[in-house]
Amino acid sequence: MAPRRVWWFRVLFALLAFLVLFFALLPFGPGEGGVPGPDLTLCLAAAWVLRRPDYVPVWLLIPLLVLGDALLGRPLGLWALIVLLITEYLRRRVDxxxxxxxxxxxxxxxxxxAVAFVANYAALVLLLAGTPPLGGEALHALATIVFYPPAAIFSQMLGVRRLAPGELDTLGSRA
Known part of the structure; x- marks a missing residue:
């Protein structure tokens, strides 16, 4: 069983993801032709997975991503799968x-x-689904890239720090 601190950070991650989703659903978005905002859930997930992978287990990430797909009107599961693959790649590179x-x-x-956004766009094109304008998707990817450093710094301020050399996570491994 994971210690109380790990569970606290898991709950905090879920609350942050819900907060990001809440603000994404508010009606003061960019509208037609506006600059799209960043995918802050992806930024937070990447920052947390690279620092403490045990804080963001797969079983917590999948429902949050699928809920985001459902509520934001994206093809159900496509973006969730892509983000899951990206976070698992990052999780394997923690050491x-x-x-x-x-x-x-x-x-x-x-x-x-960048790979995530290209893969999402390519999958939408291959599936003959409605694709957003390529320029808008590029701006969305750029906004997400620009917001990653502040998200990583914010995560550090919350106490999501890398393991010290020789320290083990709650699963008894380095990461």
Missing amino acids: QSEALPFWSEVGLVTGCI
């Missing part, structure tokens, strides 16, 4: 990325975000 400087981490996540 290699812990020695990286902050801006190298930002570069790694930037590449992942």
Whole structure:
């Protein structure tokens, strides 16, 4: 059983994801032709998974992402699957990325975000689904990339820090 601190951070992540979703549903969005906002749930998930993967388990992330797909009118499960694959890729790289400087981490996540948006757009095109304008999707990806460093710094301020050398997570492993 995970310690109380880990459960507290899991609840905090879920609350932050619900808060991001709440503000995304409010009617003061960009409207037609406006600049789309960032995907803050992806930013937070990437930052938390790279620092403490045990705080964001798969069983917590999947329902939050699928709920976001359902409420925001995206194809159900597509974006959730893409974000899940990206976070699992980052989760597997925790040991290699812990020695990286902050801006190298930002570069790694930037590449992942770009791949996520390209994969989402390509899947929508291949499935002959309604695709948003390519320029709007590029701006959405750019906004998400720009908001990753503040999300990582915010996560650090909340206490989501990397494991110290030799420290084990709640699962008894390095990450």
